[in-house]
Amino acid sequence: MTDTISSDRDAFVTACRDAIGAAHVLTEPNDTAPFLTDWRRRYTGAACAVLRPGTTQEVAAVLKLAYEHRVAIVPQGGNTGLAGGATPDVTGRQAVLSVARLNRVRALDPHNNTITVEAGVILAEVQRHARQADRLFPLSLAAEGSCTIGGNLATNAGGTGVLRYGNTRELCLGLEVVTPRGEIWDGLRALRKDNTGYDLRDLYIGAEGTLGVITAAVMKLHPLPAARVTALAALASPHAALEFLTLAQQCAGPLLTGYEIMSDFCLRLVGKHYPQLRYPFDQPHAQIVLLELSDTESEAHARTLFERMTEQALESGLVEDAVVAESLAQSRAFWDLREHIPLAQAEEGLNIKHDIAVPISRIGTFIEETDAAIAAAAPGARMVTFGHLGDGNLHYNVQAPEGGDARAFLAQYQAPLNRIVYDNVHRHQGTFSAEHGVGQLKVGELTHYKSDVEMNLMRAIKAALDPHGLMNPGKVLP
Numbered sequence: 001m002t003d004t005i006s007s008d009r010d011a012f013v014t015a016c017r018d019a020i021g022a023a024h025v026l027t028e029p030n031d032t033a034p035f036l037t038d039w040r041r042r043y044t045g046a047a048c049a050v051l052r053p054g055t056t057q058e059v060a061a062v063l064k065l066a067y068e069h070r071v072a073i074v075p076q077g078g079n080t081g082l083a084g085g086a087t088p089d090v091t092g093r094q095a096v097l098s099v100a101r102l103n104r105v106r107a108l109d110p111h112n113n114t115i116t117v118e119a120g121v122i123l124a125e126v127q128r129h130a131r132q133a134d135r136l137f138p139l140s141l142a143a144e145g146s147c148t149i150g151g152n153l154a155t156n157a158g159g160t161g162v163l164r165y166g167n168t169r170e171l172c173l174g175l176e177v178v179t180p181r182g183e184i185w186d187g188l189r190a191l192r193k194d195n196t197g198y199d200l201r202d203l204y205i206g207a208e209g210t211l212g213v214i215t216a217a218v219m220k221l222h223p224l225p226a227a228r229v230t231a232l233a234a235l236a237s238p239h240a241a242l243e244f245l246t247l248a249q250q251c252a253g254p255l256l257t258g259y260e261i262m263s264d265f266c267l268r269l270v271g272k273h274y275p276q277l278r279y280p281f282d283q284p285h286a287q288i289v290l291l292e293l294s295d296t297e298s299e300a301h302a303r304t305l306f307e308r309m310t311e312q313a314l315e316s317g318l319v320e321d322a323v324v325a326e327s328l329a330q331s332r333a334f335w336d337l338r339e340h341i342p343l344a345q346a347e348e349g350l351n352i353k354h355d356i357a358v359p360i361s362r363i364g365t366f367i368e369e370t371d372a373a374i375a376a377a378a379p380g381a382r383m384v385t386f387g388h389l390g391d392g393n394l395h396y397n398v399q400a401p402e403g404g405d406a407r408a409f410l411a412q413y414q415a416p417l418n419r420i421v422y423d424n425v426h427r428h429q430g431t432f433s434a435e436h437g438v439g440q441l442k443v444g445e446l447t448h449y450k451s452d453v454e455m456n457l458m459r460a461i462k463a464a465l466d467p468h469g470l471m472n473p474g475k476v477l478p
């Protein structure tokens, strides 16, 4: 039986060579290694081959062969996902399908404000093409130089512009998908209105490659702002940061495109490991918020808005101190502080990460209650709390006590602290995965927190679209 299976796999690999060219079917360990370990180096798998089709038709040919030979397929884009979704299991029976060669921009329609791109186009390239046409593609995240638009869609990535422009889902109008049977669904519609039945596009977005392979997409573009100005505000608590968010939204409306929170400890960690990035205020403050305005009028207009809102907040005592960036370089330095937090955390040692969301109004209470529960369960644990406050999304991470053995800390506390955090998230009607997806990392949490009704509906969709379970098995659903 085992021999039959392995000879069928060999036949599959041989047939793939005929279908997409031997040069694009990788089997040598040196060639396949970069595709088999995830970005965080948490998972390493094996694969009978890494397949690199160059067109939608070639993807269809590969999936047809996989269907005939019953070989499971693991789609992969830039391999920057944080939940192990693009890594195959260890059996060597699965094949990785990289969309990297599907890298063409098919069309840009300035009047319709849309760009049609293949799944392997790197996010930064989509942004660049939009800018060249005097448009903004607002999806932005720290991995944008490596992640692909297909991966962004498959994980419904968030990033720093969600407050104003929404997640990747909100930026997508149409998709082209290859089904597990190898059929091509051309749903590349560039329409803002289309009420014609079930929304298949929304099924594939966020499915993490478990229902089909996304090969191209029509994405929305926005007007390029005339100026982007950032500011930092110092506050006493997350509650105050929440009140200031309301004030900022009243003053700036849709011009407010970023609202990120960073605790004092986050910035101290950054200062410790990246001393060139200085603490931005003379005195320490419990919470620092980074605000970004994307102004359609001018830089002067954005500054006036900032001055108005910070004056009001300083007078009422809501904000303790504030600084508006004087130049592009200073704006960049403010964002550098925010973006270096995960790097500083990694330098500090192993840590426990949570990418959670709760309704924005509950963030302050959630942090207070959960900090207290963690302090009681793991004395000395250091909280590294930062994130997209404007979206209710926190990176709520736990660092081992100063000078302690981080590996031993994780072995003892990871499971119980995860439970404390996720139970509190659940109590506040939040989610255990706000923007990183489920992948293989959080499959257990999915079954733990979703209701039977929701699990059964998800299983029914999976069974209907992928009856033989060939698309990214073991990811999202157990």
Ligand SMILES: Cc1cc2nc3c(=O)[nH]c(=O)nc-3n(C[C@H](O)[C@H](O)[C@H](O)COP(=O)(O)OP(=O)(O)OC[C@H]3O[C@@H](n4cnc5c(N)ncnc54)[C@H](O)[C@@H]3O)c2cc1C
Binding pocket: 039, 074, 075, 076, 077, 078, 079, 080, 081, 082, 084, 085, 086, 099, 119, 140, 141, 142, 143, 146, 147, 148, 149, 150, 151, 152, 153, 154, 155, 156, 157, 158, 159, 160, 208, 209, 210, 212, 213, 214, 215, 435, 436, 439, 472, 475
């Ligand atoms: C430094 C850093 C910062 C990050 N910041 C953010 C952030 O702010 N917000 C955020 O949301 N994420 C963030 N991420 C996570 C990651 O960048 C995103 O999830 C990204 O969208 C993944 O794209 P990718 O092309 O690398 O996908 P991959 O990692 O290759 O794949 C991710 C998942 O999508 C599936 N997939 C990939 N391509 C396709 C396709 N064409 N069709 C079907 N399924 C497919 C894979 O099977 C896998 O399940 C960050 C990652 C890093 C390393």
